[in-house]
Structures are given as structure tokens and as C-alpha cells.
Amino acid sequence: MTCGGDQLLEMLSALANPHRLRIVATLSTMGRTYVSQLAREIGISRPLLHLHLRKLEEAGLVTSRLEVSPDGKALNFFEVAPFAIELTPTAIAEAAPSLTATSRHSDS
Amino acid sequence: MTCGGDQLLEMLSALANPHRLRIVATLSTMGRTYVSQLAREIGISRPLLHLHLRKLEEAGLVTSRLEVSPDGKALNFFEVAPFAIELTPTAIAEAAPSLTATSRHSDS
């Protein structure tokens, strides 16, 4: 799977954080969970978890779906996406050229 | 290859940057190069490149070796390491438990 350089960068930035690694790990191990439950499980505050989940979802690494429990409570369930990123020098060499130029000296 | 959670985090942090992705890509494509040449190739200042190279080397993604050219000039050659990181939910679930606790809010 060849993803664009910017998308790769977004995924790497999303994963380069201890909390977010733990979030992905927890979701991968215990499957679907809702936000408050996940916050208790990992041991961080809900607003903070919300921030991290947003970043992970923007990168496409987790997905969310709002559901209503039998009690009528609205629960936002999160699930890990089945991603598989191959991180090798060659793969990076293929993805890097399609990075949006932040500042480029196109001299020769 | 199963690496510890902290090491994985260090590698991800090192790669989660457009300049550093480009550095790895360039080294992978054109092979060994010395610092000044690489700085010209990528189009960033040498002190900045030096900073990024340091981070990449600390993560074990590139290696450096100081050599002396026929002219007697000391050149510091960099080379990409043959890493292969598998980034999947399962792999992260295996690595995450061995993350050093940064700050536990409250155990309960």
C-alpha cells in the first residue's frame, strides 16, 4: 500500500506519542470501547484522551461511531483501524518525494 | 523485529518530521554522503541538518563515520541503517506495555 508522503507523515506524527501508542494498543487488545471507559482504562483525563483520539482519527488510525445504549445514554465507541505501515528506507524513499514543499530551494 | 516500546517511540518520533523523512529518503536513494553535501541536496542549513541527523542517529536509523578524503579534509559520512519497522495494531499492542511510565495521573 503506497500512501502519500503527507499521509505517512500524519500517521507517524499521530503514533509518535506514548499516550497515543497506549490508546492504539488498548483498543487493539480489548476491542471497541467508549471514551470514558477508555480514559479509565488508560488512566488519563477525558479531555486529554479526546484530544489524542481526535489526532488518531484524523490520521485514519482509529474510527468512531456514536451509538445509543439501551438506557438511552449516547456512547461514542472507538475502534482501531486495520492499518499496516511498512517502515523501511525504501518505502520512505518512495513516499518522501510527494511531501508538500514547506520551503524549497530548487537550485541546481 | 520486536523492539521495546520506548525504542519504537524514539524511532517514530525521529521519523515524524518532513525534513527527517527527506533525509532518510535521500540517504536511501543516493547512498553514503557527507553532511555539507547532504545539506545542499536537501536545501536546508547545515546546523539544522546536524540537529536532525543527531536525532536520527540516536534512534539508530542512520549511522555516521568520520573519514579523511585524499585532500586531507575530514568528511563525516552518513548512511541509512537497514531498519524495518512493522507498524500494525498488533505490533503496537505488543510494544506498548513496555513503555516507561511518564506520569501516572492516579492509580485506581
Add this chain to the structure above:
DNA sequence: CCCACCTGTAAGTAAATCCTTACTGGTGGG
């Protein structure tokens, strides 16, 4: 000596990230 290369590092600042506290609003039940 001065210039053109190469190397490295230190200081200061700009910018992005992380995190906490506080607020708003929904549901069901004692």
C-alpha cells in the same frame, strides 16, 4: 594572509505540542 571548503556547538527565539482546569449540555434515576 585570505579564501574556500570541511567540521562542530552555543545562544536566543519562533512555533508547535501537550495538558489541566473549567464550562456546557444530554440522559436516567433516587
Add this chain to the structure above:
DNA sequence: CCCACCAGTAAGGATTTACTTACAGGTGGG
């Protein structure tokens, strides 16, 4: 009504990262 859950957002500050400019030292050669 108040409490226990659920959800999300906003503001402020603390920390980290990124970057520039400036400096110090090495070699070889005009």
C-alpha cells in the same frame, strides 16, 4: 432537584521542538 453517568469544547499555561544566527576550529591552496 440533585446526582451519576455520558458527551464535547475552550482558554490558559507549561513544556518541547524547530530553527536561525553567530561563533570556533580544522585542512589545502592562490
